[in-house]
Amino acid sequence: MFDTLSDRLQGALGDLRKRGTLDEESISRAMREIRLALLEADVNLEVVKDFTARVRERAMGQDVLKSVTPGQQVVKIVHDELTALMGTGGSRLVYTSKQPTVILLAGLQGSGKTTTAAKLALLLRNDGREPALVAADLQRPAAIDQLEQLGRELGVPVYSEERRDPVAAVRDGLARAQADGRDTVVLDTAGRLHVDEELMDELARVRQEAKPHNVLLVVDAMTGQEAVRVAQSFQEHVAFDGVVLTKLDGDARGGAALSIKAVTGRPIKLVSVGEKLDQLEYFHPDRMASRILGMGDVLSLVEKAEQAIEEDEQEEMEARIRKGQFTFDDFLSAQRMLRRMGPLQGVLKMIPGIGSQLKDVNIDERELRRVEAIVLSMTPHERNTPHVIDGKRRLRIARGSGTTVQQVNRLIDARKQMEKMMKGMSKGKMPQLPGLTPEAGNGAPTRAVPRKAKKKKKKQKRTQNRR
Ligand SMILES: Nc1nc2c(ncn2[C@@H]2O[C@H](COP(=O)(O)OP(=O)(O)O)[C@@H](O)[C@H]2O)c(=O)[nH]1
Ligand SMILES: [Mg+2]
The missing domain is CATH 3.40.50.300 (P-loop containing nucleotide triphosphate hydrolases)
Structure with a gap:
């Protein structure tokens, strides 16, 4: 959906974002690129003219040029104007008291x-x-x-x-x-x-x-x-x-x-x-x-999660997070919840900062099944007290799940990291949004991706409950 446009606009703005200060020249250049991006997206010519004129005017404003983060300000302006373009006022249907x-x-x-x-x-x-x-x-x-x-x-x-x-x-x-x-x-x-x-x-x-x-x-x-x-x-x-x-x-x-x-x-x-x-x-x-x-769509993601995840499941997970606990059983149920939300690629695209980096990442659903197989090869004791999993046990788990010790190790590290982050969250800190590692961006290890999505999901549940 809108992939080309998305790429082009992010390209046009990416350069501004990186700059410490903005001058008219760089704004003009970005506006030209935005104009081209919209025309290429088959947007009505008049609409494009209007749009770029409004963005340019606001972007040239003194408060933008003088601000500490001018690039971000311009991104925000483009975001606001895109929103206005597609319509404020919402999607509500009219319902009458007289039925139907x-x-x-x-x-x-x-x-x-x-x-x-x-x-x-x-x-x-x-x-x-x-x-x-x-x-x-x-x-x-x-x-x-x-x-x-x-x-x-x-x-x-x-x-x-x-x-x-x-x-x-x-x-x-x-x-x-x-x-x-x-x-x-x-x-x-x-x-x-x-x-x-x-x-x-x-x-x-x-x-x-x-x-x-x-x-x-x-x-x-x-x-x-x-x-x-x-x-x-x-x-x-x-x-x-x-x-x-x-x-x-x-x-x-x-x-x-x-x-x-x-x-x-x-x-x-x-x-x-x-x-x-x-x-x-x-x-x-x-x-x-x-x-x-490419700023993600957390609200839609939260709604998807609400639909896919039962409330008690969610509360249970919440309670564990609050305790700073995250066992392999939790890992498994988080993964299963995530999968119920639909195709992973679509879900991940809604996460801010991740969608744009995901293009070349080939999400391998097999990797998810592999994770599941590894966890299922653990004994209940191992799943709930992961620190007992020593080298010998790792070898046994790898054999049992048809994977390698390296793959088992990676999963064990992943869980540890996740738990660490949960602990941070339970102290009331928002977790840092992890940018994808460069290797992941190159396409290969897909493992990092689902892990992040899961972390993110925890965060949503928290936000959701705060609403
Ligand atoms: N991929 C895709 N196909 C759709 C979507 N909406 C409708 N279609 C397909 O478009 C075709 C025509 O839809 P239909 O409802 O019969 O159109 P109608 O003639 O206006 O009633 C059908 O094959 C639908 O499955 C959509 O959002 N995505
Ligand atoms: Mg019809």
Whole structure:
């Protein structure tokens, strides 16, 4: 996601960051690079001009030039402006006291409406709501089947009828949702290959019938500026409240994400980052800006952890950390918790300072299994009182787990380091964010990476509990 842009922007800012003082010349150079980076990312030209002008003006300000860390200040300005560009005001949907709240999804064919409808139903249910889906795409019989199948998968009711008129289908669907006491209804509408009159007409009629509280335009991020143009013409015909940007997982450039708010005046509310049903997320411009600038996205990571890790597990781990204890059993359960949060590469990218250094690191999930095998080859006594593990035991553990003594040694060192850090944390100090070691950056020893992620996770739990 936005890898190219991310690289270019970090390149442009990296030079500023290193400097002790800034002059106009170096700022101008950085601005040129930022401008190129944004254009290359397929960001709308007007948007780029505006953006660089604002950043330049703020960066040239006296308080920046005179500050002790001018480079950092400029990074912060770019971060703020990127956030503003993608929209402040947040991703909230409107809920009504009179039920059901109606959410209408509109968009071109193939933009991802039907799958988004199902993903949204899941997201809403995770928020504690009781959603239902209504199929108002009657253009293709397969569209109804698709929605029904997704609904079955999720256990969310789908109201659909073989009718000829989508307006009637919506009327019936809403009535049934109300009768069933569903508090939120997501309407999946028909799309076309292009914006045309017939489509706009149908949408307008559906809209009039449904009186939706949220009209969301679904656009495919991979189409870049085309997505922005589509949004513009929808806005002229059927005003929408916000955007769902889909297929962000396949968008290396980010042009749509960075232009759509500025061009249409409507914020991105949700982003879809994969085909799986749980891959729809609320959109947070500030977090996205942090990710783009390689500053990580700790908040999203905390939320992921919250979803993946049971509360009692977390409390148990907390208690141990407080005692400054970190046995091999803890090591193992930390690793297992981490793996439940999803593919490691994605998780690690959200950690500040690590994401950008990770590009060339090939995270080897086998390494994680190896660690697991080593720990499982220890006796319970060894796992809980690691200091008893002498040379003889190391040899036995290596044999038992099909690894080498060196690999066992590395793990033993890793645990020790981790415990040391836990002790620091339990005294109330925040752990130092370990930058990756240069060797790790070169790609080989992947061992260092999961270890750090785990440390980081501890820190989040602490932050989380403090909130
Ligand atoms: N990789 C990826 N594929 C997606 C995403 N959202 C939708 N798709 C795929 O895009 C295709 C079209 O989606 P669909 O919901 O049927 O679009 P519709 O015609 O607007 O209803 C399907 O194959 C989806 O699986 C996403 O966020 N990432
Ligand atoms: Mg569809």
